[in-house]
Amino acid sequence: MNRNNRLLVEVTVVGEDRKGVVADVTNFIFKNDGNIEQINQNVISGLFGMQLEASFQQHDFKKAIFDSELKTLAKKLKMEVKIHYQESKRLKNIAIFVSKEIHCLAKLLDAKTSGELDANIVVIVGSENTTRSIADKYNIPFYHIVHSQQTDAENEILDVLDCYNVDLIVLGRYMRILTPNFVWRYPDRIINIHPSLLPAFPGAYAYVQAYERGAKIIGCTAHFVTEDLDQGPIICQESFRVRQADTVESIKRRGQKLEAVTLLEAVTLYLENRIQVNWGRVVIKDRK
């Protein structure tokens, strides 16, 4: 089997758990002459999620028919299905999620302006309204989406993302926990920046905790988001040394600069197709 002429297709299936979904979807892949390269399923609180990566012979594969038939199957199974092709030709579409802090957003917008970031920033989603003016300045659509129930917010956001045909979601200090219902639809396509050298100091107060614990080396971590909070595959990490004179405030200041740099680094690796995720571990491929 020549792997080079093969087309990689990612399929996500999310919906209320019921019998037979795995069999029906894998059978569908087989009948379309696909090979299942990786497959994962999970159920949390009655929600079923399956992600599979299948490869097909490039010349045999009829995309339109595959898409339409898979959607028919999904309707029959009462599941929501998303298909994602890894096409390298067109520019990727990025959505940035933010709350109040702007250092990460500003860095990504700067990198876009300077040409360093080779992608379209197509939409900004804010849990607060405060960054709208920045979005306006760059002529990027801004959506202030906040609900008392995070699942309501997520449903609204999913609709927005569909409108803008988003490939990659970048959490630039979004400060909200995404539920499996959201995360399972974008496997290895949501990048978060966390203000610590994970797995140290997960959670909401990383710098304070690191300072309190007396850590001498502090850093930040860009990682893919999975259903396990702060436990997704690590893409890159950067660190700095704590000085005796440092306070929580000075650490936070130094850390935020590094967050922006590290997040941009991870996004760039993603856009260059250099990130490979093997069972939860990231391998960075050399630049071609």
Next chain:
Amino acid sequence: MNRNNRLLVEVTVVGEDRKGVVADVTNFIFKNDGNIEQINQNVISGLFGMQLEASFQQHDFKKAIFDSELKTLAKKLKMEVKIHYQESKRLKNIAIFVSKEIHCLAKLLDAKTSGELDANIVVIVGSENTTRSIADKYNIPFYHIVHSQQTDAENEILDVLDCYNVDLIVLGRYMRILTPNFVWRYPDRIINIHPSLLPAFPGAYAYVQAYERGAKIIGCTAHFVTEDLDQGPIICQESFRVRQADTVESIKRRGQKLEAVTLLEAVTLYLENRIQVNWGRVVIKDRK
């Protein structure tokens, strides 16, 4: 599809991680007209493990051919493959693993003698030699297997288990941590008893920790063993109330009695085919 006339086959594939194993094995199932009902894969430290449950039309299925062809495929893939049929007719074969403590072993042997335990206890494996005399008394083969490397011990044990065609492994205070290489070959077929109401007090000193923490309700948990220590699906739990006069010793004494009862309860549920594992949660089916 009539599920009642279908044969359920569990297949485990363990070996050095390499590309294409998922595709080759799932294709094999498909070409034999099987439906994949559940599938899980994992890689830890370069070790690949896949467990799948497939269903076949009873009357079409040629067991001997399926077994032989799957073994040929395994050889080609350099993977070790185990096939497990859920036949309900013959008595199940149980292996009991022990260390020094005998309360669980004694309870299971008593239950066998009295007819309460409807299975064969075909072999006892001890990390210590001290329970050999009990095994002798009951005319059950005893193997004292201990190595400085746990993986060496496990390889020796795997050979023993094959000789005795073991269906179920019961850890009656075995006190050793089984590696993925062992555990992945017996998915949901290793039952352990842990001396706490998990997830409280995992680890080796559960009663001491519970006493120190001032817990007022203490208990024990019978659970399936997975690659995550003390985190497998919970089968049953029992508890008792701490009295003011209790010491660590009296708690341990009361706890051990409960351990034996709870472990027997879990084994009985297994033998009655009443345990269903859905995504890490156990559902106990009613007695027919």
Next chain:
Amino acid sequence: MNRNNRLLVEVTVVGEDRKGVVADVTNFIFKNDGNIEQINQNVISGLFGMQLEASFQQHDFKKAIFDSELKTLAKKLKMEVKIHYQESKRLKNIAIFVSKEIHCLAKLLDAKTSGELDANIVVIVGSENTTRSIADKYNIPFYHIVHSQQTDAENEILDVLDCYNVDLIVLGRYMRILTPNFVWRYPDRIINIHPSLLPAFPGAYAYVQAYERGAKIIGCTAHFVTEDLDQGPIICQESFRVRQADTVESIKRRGQKLEAVTLLEAVTLYLENRIQVNWGRVVIKDRK
């Protein structure tokens, strides 16, 4: 030394960390002929907190002078000092903290009405305004105190508590995390109810987590509040057995009933002076 004729005084000292506070306060106790029975200090984020229990000969002890001199010392040290005498004669004053859920509040008010609860409920503090009507019905002052910064809320609450001379704070599903600055002023005098058998399932979603984990025995824990979230000394625990038909909702319903009962049980033990805290472990003394 005759311990029976001795007066037990609890002193808390909270303020910005500075050198010499331990020496000055312990010297003060010594010069007043006190014996230090227990003493704890801690510093978190530059906040110093010390709690000590000292005993004095009853007939020698001049309360008014001791109070006034200690306050002078506190002013000199720029520390806030609270003195608490364990007088058994007068009825204790209880403050109840609530959010939206009313099952615990209702149980305590019922117990007061029926005479089961032998104390005054002097004030109710709500992080939501929804329970005001209940407070009004019972003619109990209600304060709706909520700020974006929890420390601001706490400062306002501390003033309220001083007005009502509160002995015991009962958190009836208050759902807010109290900071050390608050907690250190009421050592072993804040009782919380947590919806799990701690240390299992700490945090905000205990029933959901217990259900997801497949726990077969679920319960709740009344405990003293310390600066470590959900880790204070356990006063009492109650449990129930999960039935196959249980859902998250039915578990929550059954759990809430038990929460109210368990919290009332703990408050009653406190009022009967039957709780003794020895180094983080609670010992329940027999009824006299």
Next chain:
Amino acid sequence: MNRNNRLLVEVTVVGEDRKGVVADVTNFIFKNDGNIEQINQNVISGLFGMQLEASFQQHDFKKAIFDSELKTLAKKLKMEVKIHYQESKRLKNIAIFVSKEIHCLAKLLDAKTSGELDANIVVIVGSENTTRSIADKYNIPFYHIVHSQQTDAENEILDVLDCYNVDLIVLGRYMRILTPNFVWRYPDRIINIHPSLLPAFPGAYAYVQAYERGAKIIGCTAHFVTEDLDQGPIICQESFRVRQADTVESIKRRGQKLEAVTLLEAVTLYLENRIQVNWGRVVIKDRK
């Protein structure tokens, strides 16, 4: 009060928990005109431990009398008492604890030979016998102490340490967990090296875990040992960047070099009196 003319004395009290010890010891300090600068007590499994730091007027203080009277008090209380004076004049006496790995031991011995380490290495304690030849080469007494019960080993070791008047214990990959009974006698005087950037990856398999987790920055931590495993005050940390070609073995190799350097760094800081422990956080003072 002039702090510069004051003598700092550290007192540890360890023994079976009983009433009144805190009062008796603090009263003793006061009656000798001491100021209590810091005081901590704890009870674990019925073992009481108290550490206090008291300051005395240099010219008033009668060392011999203080020592002898405190020992009399200890005998009365049935407690074991240790007194430690921070004398800066004489060279400090170091004990090194090892198991099989020699990289840390070798580094410290080299540093002693080269004059970099300004202290006496007075004794080496091994849980294995394999490093005896190295000790012999350097003419340093070697004790191979191992028991099935760690507490038995510790009692034997405590006697050895007393013989050699040890000031500082350095754990150069000792691989045993010291119990409170041992640790409480050497507060902030036992330095360990842990092969991770704590609090990430505590426990016995830090490099394997870091590799498995896909950490991109890995390091090691020198810290004081307390009764909480791997949670003592952090003295110094060093890190390196994981390369794509790294395996668990190459990471371990690179890590071990860094362990030796970091441990020596921490010991040097200790000998230079530059480490100040404030409530669990280390502050490194500038070189005078």
